[in-house]
Amino acid sequence: MTSSERAPGRGTAVVIGGGLAGLAAAWALRGFAERIVVVERDRYPAEAAFRAGVPQGRHAHLVLEAGHRALEEMMPGIKQELTAAGALRVAASEVKWLSSAGWMADYPARMAFLSCTRPVLDKLVLDRVRTEASIEFLEGTDVVGLLGSAGAVTGVKVRERGPQRDSEQGSEQGSQGSEPGSPRDSVRDSVRGEVRDIAAELVIDAAGRSTAVPKWLAELGCRPVPEERVDAGVAYSSRLFHRPAGVDLGGQAVYLQTKAPDAPRMGVLLPVEDDRWIVSLAGMRGAEPEPGEEGFAKHLAGLRDPLLREALREAEPAGEVRGFLPGPGVRRHYERACPEGLVAVGDAASTFNPVYGQGVTVALFCARELRRTALRHGGIGHVTAREARRAIATASKNPWVMSCAEDARFDTTTGAPSGALLRLQHRFLDKVLAGATRDPVVTEAFHEVLSLVAPPSLLFRPSVLGAVLRG
Template sequence: MTSQGRAVEDRGTAVVIGGGIAGCLAAWALRGTARRIVLVERDRYPDGPEFRSGVPQARHGHLLLEAGHRVLEELMPGTREELLAAGATRVPTGDALDWVTAAGRLAACPSDLAFISCTRTVLDHLVLGRVRAEPSIEILEGTEAVGLLGGRHAVTGVRVRARGSADAEVRDLPARLVVDATGRGTRAERWLGELGAPAVPTEQVDAGVAYASRFYRRPAGHPGRPLALYVQTRAPEHGRFAVVLPVEDDRWLLSVGGMRGFEPTLQGEEFEQQLGLLRDPALAAALDGAVPVGPARGFLPGPGVWRHYERSAPAGFLALGDASCTFNPVYGQGLTVAALGARALRDAVRRHGDLGPAAVRACRQEVAAATRTPWTMAAAEDVRFPATTGGPSGALVRVQHRFLDRVLARATTDGQVAGAFQRVAAMVEPPTALFRPSVLGPVLFGG
């Protein structure tokens, strides 16, 4: 086949690198527009909802915020009910979530918000099941990407080989669109540099966060009301946080962590003893009598990095999920932003009717827009801790801190303000919702 003929044939091909939740949602989003979708995953998937090495953070607490669940339900209708049938728990945030913010415990409030609590493996397995059943998606398991095809102005495919052998044959997968969904370990910046593309502008903030998690068996006789409790940090003197969530099989998942200088321990009894170092004793009390299931496991997520591909990237290339922006996982934003990115991809390619440069540019802009608010909120909170490196500074950040402090203080006694804050935190509404008169009045002038 001539090179011209191959180019025509590949105009409808999309290759997605990375078969985690961001990659699976990206592949799903391309249905109906791409004639051929190839999902490249370096692991071999387990048969059921089990942990795998390619997702080391899966053993720790995860939240798909309300906005994320709404998008997932839009992309894959029926997922809420399927998660509940698989053992997940619906936790209404207004009264069932015990949330201790930097200012104290949020007041109870009437709310339509809830999150579905389960292990990451259950969520991933559900999404993967949908993708596996889609005829237009071809999954290459046990296959790793080793580079990109193309030049400084356009990416035209991916170079892959069987994982596990440096001597394995490298083959080319030509494509009109390449989506990087390889997560925090992305090598796309290096690969683009090898093609001669300019360096992508980045922002970085590193609070030195580390965390450890352990499963517990719910004790017999515990009330049926779901246990969901979140104790946040308070800068600068309290850099420790913890969350306990209900998961399938009558278990709780406890994740404890800290910013730089407040790192958790994994050692035996010390793991439970460090709960006494939290700002609030409620979590330690709630776990009294619960039986540990397995050892505690740690994870170092590394810095938060926002790669601004919307400013500089060759045609034919797109990054989604953690490959585009990694957040401090304390704030639970990553999965929701990945889902928003997949929806942006679906909308862009459908609106333009193809996988061409105009659709890719539009998608990059929409991904950046979906990223901007959660990144700004997370980075501004991270810099409260003196050991944080990078991140924003200046008078505007100090004003933001003072305003949020007043919001949280009022939210400990005012259910309406607490509800408004929860909607912003769940990414259902923008931060400007806190400036509505019904919220701003009590925040500025309330007792």
């Protein structure tokens, strides 16, 4: 077949959304797609900076052990670049972690996470992706629909946003963030361009929590994608602080976990670049942080332990208080019902309660599985897409089950699993947590599971289970 006889879009992949999940997916397809088009509604800042299109970006983020392993596998040398830019490697033993059962035991940890602000992570990944000649960017552009039929997606409809009437600075004013998918001031009044089509052999949905792809699939006549939805009603309030000299936290980071049902508030302190801390406070439904500085201080005072409040006593704020309402956790089962030529990654596929720190890592898992399936099949055709959907569903299953099981502990959570099996799981996990407060063998195993390095079945290994049951 000559190039003129090829089907429209053959060899082209379109990625909807140029956030972390979309960038990683685009990078994963290099060498398998002749042309990769990343459609991003924002315009990327020249330097590492918070973006209006990433409202969750102002809150505490980390890349779990399994996540930075996957990132390094896909982008060799990226961890060194991140640490050179100020990201910190925080060993699990350097986290002062108050679980529902008490303080985690000390042990010589092998597990560690990377901690930095989202702009640093996003910028370095973007810089790496821009080195690939086959990847092009349509910035300031919306995807407004899909091409194709109920049987196959064959491309996207796009429209340029045009020059923005408000500045980025103006869009960041205010102490509370907006709901996912709601318009920001900086893009609400954009001048709109003409709608045009981009034909593609593969379309990747990386549009995040607010993705419109399910709605567009319905317009094509597709049957609804099966989904699970669990909503703990979590809300966030975060602030950056300059790290005060001489403060001893007993570690690099602090995590004061919730305890159901009587302590639905949590707080986390992470070290980030430029000698700063990022502090995120959160509460489940009915215990949400109130807006502004007063609400932040009130929530801080209501945490289970005063460690975080005392650590911030001499800390100078490095920014204003920012709020965020993530919305419900949603897991879309595209592996069960999906037209050909479409794959969802990151939050567009599975959205988790962010208090468990899984989102970035699972997004990187999605990209890794996408590349592995493209490698197996040597291209981006329908067989690759089908297998990628199944692999992504498998990679996100354990994180989803773990987060939903914890959300189910709170009576105000809607859509959560229930029943005798869940109660049994809770009782066993309570014993594991109690063991993790005193036995390093249990602590290490628990950290491996939470770091997504090992499956939950690790907790049933004889050495771990024996220590749990002896306790």
